[in-house]
Structure formats: C-alpha cells, structure tokens
Amino acid sequence: MIPEIGQFALVMAVIVSALCATLPLVGTFRNDRQMVAMAPNLAAAQCLFAAIAFFTLMAAHVTSDFSVLNVVQNSHTDKPMLYKIAGVWGNHEGSLILWVMVLSIFGLAIALSRTIDPVFKARVLSVQAFIALGFFLFSFLTSNPFIRVNPMPLNGNGLNPVLQDPGLAFHPPFLYLGYVGFSVAFSFAVAGLIQGKVDGIWARHMYPWVLTAWSLLTIGIALGSWWAYYELGWGGFWFWDPVENVSVLPWLAGTALLHSVKVVEKRGALKHWTVLLSILAFGMSLTGTFLVRSGLTSSVHSFANDPERGLFILAFLILAVGGALLLYGIRASRFELGKPFHPVSREGGLVLNNFLLFVATFIVFVGTLYPMILDGLTGQKISVGPPYYEATAVPVALLVMLAMVAGPLMPWTLKARMGRILKFLAPAAVIALLAFIANWWLAPKPTLVGTLGLALAVWVGVGTLLYGWRVYRLQDGAGVMARLKRIPRSSYGLILAHGGVGVITIGITMSGAWQSDFEGKMDIGDTAEVGAYSFHLDNVEETVQGPNYEARRATFTVTKGGSLVKVMTPETRFYTAPPTQTTEADIRTGPLGDLYAVVGEPSPGGGYAIRLYYKPLVSWIWGGAIIMALGGAIAMSGRRKLPVVSTAQAHTSAQPAGAAE
Amino acid sequence: MSMRSKIYLILPVLIFGVLAVFLYKGLWLNPEELPSPLIGQQAPQFDLPPPRGADAGFKTADLHQGKISLVNAFASWCVPCHAEHPLLMELQRETDIPIYGINVKDKPEDAEAFLTRNGNPYNGVGADLDGRVSIDWGVYKYPESYIVDGDGKVLYRIIGQITRKTIQDIILPMAEKYNGQAAQS
Numbered sequence: 001m002i003p004e005i006g007q008f009a010l011v012m013a014v015i016v017s018a019l020c021a022t023l024p025l026v027g028t029f030r031n032d033r034q035m036v037a038m039a040p041n042l043a044a045a046q047c048l049f050a051a052i053a054f055f056t057l058m059a060a061h062v063t064s065d066f067s068v069l070n071v072v073q074n075s076h077t078d079k080p081m082l083y084k085i086a087g088v089w090g091n092h093e094g095s096l097i098l099w100v101m102v103l104s105i106f107g108l109a110i111a112l113s114r115t116i117d118p119v120f121k122a123r124v125l126s127v128q129a130f131i132a133l134g135f136f137l138f139s140f141l142t143s144n145p146f147i148r149v150n151p152m153p154l155n156g157n158g159l160n161p162v163l164q165d166p167g168l169a170f171h172p173p174f175l176y177l178g179y180v181g182f183s184v185a186f187s188f189a190v191a192g193l194i195q196g197k198v199d200g201i202w203a204r205h206m207y208p209w210v211l212t213a214w215s216l217l218t219i220g221i222a223l224g225s226w227w228a229y230y231e232l233g234w235g236g237f238w239f240w241d242p243v244e245n246v247s248v249l250p251w252l253a254g255t256a257l258l259h260s261v262k263v264v265e266k267r268g269a270l271k272h273w274t275v276l277l278s279i280l281a282f283g284m285s286l287t288g289t290f291l292v293r294s295g296l297t298s299s300v301h302s303f304a305n306d307p308e309r310g311l312f313i314l315a316f317l318i319l320a321v322g323g324a325l326l327l328y329g330i331r332a333s334r335f336e337l338g339k340p341f342h343p344v345s346r347e348g349g350l351v352l353n354n355f356l357l358f359v360a361t362f363i364v365f366v367g368t369l370y371p372m373i374l375d376g377l378t379g380q381k382i383s384v385g386p387p388y389y390e391a392t393a394v395p396v397a398l399l400v401m402l403a404m405v406a407g408p409l410m411p412w413t414l415k416a417r418m419g420r421i422l423k424f425l426a427p428a429a430v431i432a433l434l435a436f437i438a439n440w441w442l443a444p445k446p447t448l449v450g451t452l453g454l455a456l457a458v459w460v461g462v463g464t465l466l467y468g469w470r471v472y473r474l475q476d477g478a479g480v481m482a483r484l485k486r487i488p489r490s491s492y493g494l495i496l497a498h499g500g501v502g503v504i505t506i507g508i509t510m511s512g513a514w515q516s517d518f519e520g521k522m523d524i525g526d527t528a529e530v531g532a533y534s535f536h537l538d539n540v541e542e543t544v545q546g547p548n549y550e551a552r553r554a555t556f557t558v559t560k561g562g563s564l565v566k567v568m569t570p571e572t573r574f575y576t577a578p579p580t581q582t583t584e585a586d587i588r589t590g591p592l593g594d595l596y597a598v599v600g601e602p603s604p605g606g607g608y609a610i611r612l613y614y615k616p617l618v619s620w621i622w623g624g625a626i627i628m629a630l631g632g633a634i635a636m637s638g639r640r641k642l643p644v645v646s647t648a649q650a651h652t653s654a655q656p657a658g659a660a661e
Numbered sequence: 662m663s664m665r666s667k668i669y670l671i672l673p674v675l676i677f678g679v680l681a682v683f684l685y686k687g688l689w690l691n692p693e694e695l696p697s698p699l700i701g702q703q704a705p706q707f708d709l710p711p712p713r714g715a716d717a718g719f720k721t722a723d724l725h726q727g728k729i730s731l732v733n734a735f736a737s738w739c740v741p742c743h744a745e746h747p748l749l750m751e752l753q754r755e756t757d758i759p760i761y762g763i764n765v766k767d768k769p770e771d772a773e774a775f776l777t778r779n780g781n782p783y784n785g786v787g788a789d790l791d792g793r794v795s796i797d798w799g800v801y802k803y804p805e806s807y808i809v810d811g812d813g814k815v816l817y818r819i820i821g822q823i824t825r826k827t828i829q830d831i832i833l834p835m836a837e838k839y840n841g842q843a844a845q846s
C-alpha cells in the first residue's frame with residue numbers, strides 16, 4: 001500500500017505544480033490579487049507532495065520492500081542502514097525525486113519570504129513550479145520509482161558497492177542543492193524579464209540564493225573529488241571525466257554570476273550579462289542532468305543510457321532555456337542602462353573576472369561536448385582527455401588567480417590607481433617569486449605549470465591576507481576585537497573564498513611536485529621507503545569478512561625515523577550483491593600530508609602488487625573548498641534584512657508591453 | 662527602441678538553438694556502437710614486444726591457435742581502463758579464454774606500474790609505443806576490445822569498458838558457441 005501513497009503524491013505534485021506554474025502568473029497580468037495570493041500556498045502544497053513522495057520511497061528502501069522494482073534493483077537486505085537511506089538517491093529514479101524535492105523546498109523558502117513583493121514572488125514561484133512540473137512529469141512518465149514488481153523477489157540486487165561510501169552518500173544531495181539553487185537565480189531572471197525590469201533590489205534578493213547555491217555546489221564537487229581520491233584508489237582527485245565536468249560547468253558559471261550580481265546590486269550595471277549568466281548557470285545544471293542521464297557521453301560513473309529519457313530532458317531544456325533566452329531577446333531592451341564606469345575600476349575588474357570565468361566555462365563545455373558534436377558532423381569518434389584541459393583550462397585558471405588579488409582593492413566606478421595597488425601587493429609578489437624559485441630548484445618533480453600554479457597560489461594567499469589587513473586598518477574602534485567586529489561579514493566572506501582558492505591550489509601543486517611513491521611488488525616482511533616513511537608489510541589476510549563483502553587486507557607498520565606512525569590496513573573488497581571488486585585505500589590524513597596505501601592483486605611469483613604514496617598537503621585541496629564554502633556561509637550571515645520591494649513600483653512595471661515605452 | 666539592438670539581443674537564443682540541434686542529433690548516436698570494417702576480416706599483421714613488467718609479447722600468430730580469444734587495447738592514461746581491469750582479471754581467473762593486450766602509447770614505467778598495480782591478465786601483451794598497431798585495429802576510444810576466432814578472424818568489437826553484462830551477454834556465449842563448434846568439427 002505504501003508505494004501507492006508515493007504514486008498518489010507524485011500525481012498530486014504534477015497537478016499542483018501545473019496550477020502553480022500558470023494561475024499566479026496569469027494573475028499577475030490581470031492584477032487579480034486572489035490568483036497572485038495562491039502562489040505561496042500552491043508552492044507549499046507542491047513541497048508537501050514532493051516530500052511525501054520522497055519519504056515514501058525512502059520507507060520502501062529502509063524496510064527493503066522488494067515488491068518495488070526500484071528497491072529490488074538498488075538495495076539488498078544485508079546493506080547497512082546508512083546505504084539503504086543513501087540508496088534512495090544512489091539511482092536515477094530516486095535521485096530525480098530528491099532533485100525535485102530540493103527544488104520544491106527552495107520554492108517554499110521563497111514563498112515564506114516576507115520581503116519579496118507579492119507580485120514578483122508570484123512570478124518567481126510560477127517559474128519555479130514550471131521547472132518542477134517538468135521534473136515531476138519526467139519522473140512520473142519515464143522514471144517512476146514506485147513501479148511494483150510481480151512476483152516479488154526474495155532479495156534485491158544491491159547498490160553498486162563503489163557507491164557504498166559515506167563520501168558518496170552525501171555527494172549527490174549537496175550537488176543537487178547547488179544545481180537547484182541556481183534554479184532560483186533562473187526564476188528571478190525570468191521573472192525580471194517578464195516585468196521588464198532588473199535593478200539593485202532584484203539583485204539584492206537574488207544574491208543570497210546564488211551564494212547558497214554556490215557554497216553548496218562547492219562542497220558537492222569537493223565531496224565528489226574526495227570520494228574519487230580515496231575510493232577509486234588511483235591516488236588522483238580529478239580526472240576531467242564528463243560527469244565531473246558537468247558539475248563544474250554550473251559552478252564556473254555560478255562563480256561568474258556571484259560576482260556580476262554584485263555589480264547589479266551596487267551599481268545597477270551589467271544587467272544584461274547577469275540575466276544571461278543566471279540562465280546559463282541553471283542551463284548548465286540542466287545540461288549536466290541531461291548529459292549524465294541520456295548516455296550522450298560515456299563515463300565511468302554515469303547513469304544508464306536511455307534515449308527516451310534523454311529526449312524528454314532535452315525537450316525540457318529547450319523549453320526552459322530556449323524560452324528564457326527568447327524572452328530575453330524580446331524583453332531585455334527594456335532594461336535601463338546602468339551607471340557608467342571607468343574600464344580600470346572594480347566593475348572593470350569584475351568584467352574581466354566574468355570574461356575569464358566564461359571562457360573557462362566555454363572550454364570545459366566544448367571539451368565535454370566536442371566529441372559528440374564532431375560525431376554528429378562527421379561521424380568521426382574521438383575522446384577528449386586531460387591534456388586538452390591542461391593546455392586550455394589551466395592557463396585560464398592561472399590568469400584568474402593573477403587577477404583576483406587586485407580586484408577587491410580597486411574602487412567602484414572610478415579609475416583605479418594600479419601603480420599604488422601593485423605597490424601595496426609587492427610583498428605578495430616577492431613571496432610568490434621566492435616560492436617559484438624554491439619549488440623549481442628543490443622539488444623532486446617540478447613542472448613549469450605546477451611551479452607557476454604554486455607561485456600564483458602563494459600570490460593569492462598572501463595578497464588576500466594583505467587585503468584583509470587593509471580592511472582591518474580602515475575600521476575605527478578601540479582594540480583589535482572591536483575592529484575585527486566592525487569588518488563587514490561580506491569582506492570576511494571574500495577573504496575566505498579567495499583565500500580558499502589559494503589553499504586549494506597549494507594542495508594541488510604541492511601534492512603533485514613533492515609526492516613520493518612506491519609502486520611494485522612486495523612480499524610479506526618487505527619494507528618500502530616512501531619519502532621519510534618506512535612501510536613494513538606485516539601480513540596479508542585473504543578473507544576478512546565484512547557485512548556484505550569479503551576482503552583481502554594487508555597490514556603495514558609505518559614508521560618514521562624508527563618511531564611508529566600508524567598501522568595501515570588497505571583492503572580490496574569483493575562484494576557479492578552485485579558481484580564487484582572495490583579498492584579501499586587506507587589513508588592517514590594530516591594537515592601536512594597524507595599517507596596512502598593500496599593493496600592489489602597477488603603476483604604470480606608470490607607477493608602482492610602494492611602502491612604507497614606520501615602526498616604532501618593534499619588535504620588542503622578539500623580544506624580549501626571547505627574554507628570557500630565557509631566564506632559563502634559567513635557572507636550569507638551578514639546579509640541585512642532586505643527592504644520590501646515597493647509594490648507600486650512593481651505594479652507599474654508589470655503593466656502590459658507598450659505602456660512603458 | 663531601435664531594431665538594431667533587438668537583433669543583437671536575439672543572438673543568445675540563436676546560439677542556443679544551434680546547440681540544441683546538436684544535442685538532439687547526439688541523442689541518436691550511441692557512443693558505444695560503431696561498426697568496424699574489420700569485422701569478418703583477418704586481424705592485422707603485427708609483432709609487438711612486451712612492455713616493461715610483462716614477459717610475453719603479442720603477435721598476429723597468437724590469434725591462430727584454434728581458440729576464441731579477447732584482444733584488449735588499454736593504456737595507463739585511460740581512466741576507464743583502470744576501472745575495467747578487475748573484470749579482465751576475473752575473466753582470466755574464471756574462464757579459459759585467452760586475453761591479449763595492446764598497451765598503447767605508454768611510457769615503459771607507466772605500463773609497468775599499471776600491470777603491477779592492477780595485475781596482468783594477459784596471455785601476451787604488446788607495447789604499441791607509437792600507436793601504429795592500434796590504428797591498424799581501428800581503435801578509436803580506450804579501452805576497446807575485440808573478440809577474435811581461432812583463425813585470427815575478428816568477430817566482434819566492444820567499444821569502451823567491458824562490463825559484467827558484456828561478459829555475460831556477448832563474450833561467454835560467443836566463446837561457448839565457437840569453441841563448441843570447433844570441438845565438433
């Protein structure tokens with residue numbers, strides 16, 4: 001009976017979101033207050049039904065209800081409870097329900113906002129509901145998770161063990177929170193186009209959503225990369241895999257948006273660009289969803305290939321993004337011009353930032369889609385690998401880092417005195433230069449790009465600290481604490497977010513150039529030297545019993561200068577449901593470096609294939625991402641209460657076309 | 662409002678339209694499916710030495726031993742190859758289908774590291790340093806595998822990773838059918 005409740009909730013969600021997508025919007029044109037006032041209630045009802053559908057599916061997974069096909073295909077009674085829950089979104093159908101539930105929760109949050117003008121709110125909620133309707137229909141028609149199976153099997157097929165992992169359990173929810181967060185920016189952009197007006201207040205209301213989406217997406221991407229680092233057992237953290245790329249696309253566009261929306265808020269300029277970026281950021285989220293689920297790109301970890309589903313998402317993508325861009329073409333000429341600014345000013349710097357981030361988005365997008373486009377044009381098949389991105393995206397990233405230190409020091413609107421700014425930043429340049437020389441001479445495996453990256457990371461880190469110092473000195477107040485308290489939260493946010501970029505880059509470059517490793521055969525009793533560490537292979541157990549797997553487990557005693565550091569026990573796990581083998585690297589994470597041990601296959605002549613690494617500062621990669629997201633959260637906490645948009649003003653601009661001209 | 666600025670504003674939607682056409686066309690392309698001109702033909706002629714870390718090389722004559730075999734083109738720089746490898750190890754452990762490898766454009770130390778880290782399931786593996794042999798085979802994407810009969814005739818091409826499904830649905834049935842017929846005649 002329970003799955004039918006979910007089925008019912010899904011149908012109700014389709015109906016309610018269809019109503020919410022139309023009635024309030026029509027009401028805003030007819031000046032019908034009752035219809036406009038329906039929007040928050042319908043949004044709340046939609047959220048309720050989405051939640052019922054989601055938790056019904058979760059109940060089916062938790063109780064191992066094998067009369068439901070989705071549970072049979074993805075669960076198993078032996079699975080630990082955490083993964084029974086995470087298994088809900090570990091598959092295509094369930095992850096869609098999560099997607100659309102998150103979308104509905106965001107809709108509810110907008111509905112509850114007291115500061116947004118009711119008419120504008122109704123339009124935003126209608127656009128949100130339109131997006132939700134697309135996904136509810138998609139779920140119900142092509143990917144229904146509540147389909148029953150008859151006869152009921154005794155047990156399920158199990159969750160892919162590679163996905164059975166705490167990092168991955170929380171990777172998709174964060175990613176979706178980020179993707180879906182950009183839907184709010186999209187809805188704001190479309191509502192702004194409908195009313196033919198985009199201004200500072202519009203930007204102020206939108207900014208927190210962009211900030212939230214960006215912070216959550218940052219964490220989501222970092223979790224995915226962390227998972228790849230310790231679970232795939234290759235020691236790498238980023239592979240330029242199409243599925244990874246599609247999560248980075250909205251992040252890049254969103255980072256550009258985060259900066260440009262500030263310009264709209266403060267100076268009323270860059271309106272066109274900001275609206276287009278809002279559409280682009282969410283368009284990239286949808287494209288990502290489309291690519292991962294349509295089987296257009298083949299990848300290590302995409303969902304099942306199904307052209308019918310792909311067609312549905314594509315149709316939706318065209319309707320949503322194409323519709324929004326068409327609306328832009330028709331309505332954007334109504335936008336008032338922003339205040340003019342000098343090219344070498346804060347605005348100018350942010351334009352440069354946006355240009356570089358847009359180029360980066362374009363590069364990754366082309367790299368991800370080019371194989372398919374070439375196939376479509378000529379039938380030729382190729383695949384694009386890391387060398388492409390290293391030659392294109394990495395230089396752009398380096399340019400971004402070069403520029404991002406000076407930007408915050410430039411004044412709004414007026415010509416910046418670049419000579420003075422560069423003089424102020426001279427210490428950062430000197431330290432960066434020293435880092436460059438030191439790395440080039442001393443690192444065991446220096447590369448030019450890596451050394452440049454390290455120098456720029458130091459430049460960003462020190463430069464951001466200098467910026468912080470300047471902000472501190474500008475505050476009045478008696479005593480250090482009083483001054484620190486007076487620094488705006490948004491400045492703290494900027495310092496952390498920019499500093500985080502430096503920290504991440506230090507992690508990437510240092511762990512590459514200073515890595516020590518051992519890859520080869522070891523017998524029991526052998527010792528391998530990796531950097532300053534000695535790994536002694538004590539023994540290898542062939543059949544260690546886990547909850548739903550058997551494992552080969554190696555035990556290493558790791559010492560440094562004769563004293564014990566850690567006993568490490570990497571495993572290779574053999575799962576039975578479904579039969580799969582996974583590598584469980586044992587990693588000792590530390591602020592200064594990670595020890596990383598992997599046990600592989602037994603060698604024919606005795607001994608085992610072993611991989612050991614010492615990766616200095618590698619954890620800074622994820623630490624930096626957390627710092628960036630924290631910056632976003634602190635900037636959020638400092639947002640003052642937003643003023644209510646004047647209703648009269650909104651109504652004027654809501655009048656039919658022609659009236660405003 | 663002048664006409665000119667309006668035409669300019671319509672540009673984004675036009676660009677998106679072109680992109681959508683490609684996405685639509687792409688939907689009907691299957692990245693895993695491509696006919697090979699080699700199907701039904703003899704495998705190309707080559708004789709490759711083993712890469713560092715392997716004992717036996719791989720040459721055309723290896724494919725003329727009367728048994729169906731699997732030829733796998735791989736490289737250490739190919740990420741899906743790492744993911745695919747445990748399945749090849751399993752296939753080698755659990756069946757008697759000979760597996761041959763073509764290691765494409767790998768540095769000797771990388772090839773050795775790959776084989777020690779992931780195991781060596783190959784009866785013979787050839788180091789295709791300049792990629793010439795893989796071009797003769799028509800490999801366009803890594804990993805890629807071929808099923809070859811006992812007289813060196815190419816029967817089937819598997820583009821991309823071998824999966825458990827490929828093994829169950831294609832490799833094992835083909836091997837069973839072919840080796841069964843060979844035993845009768």
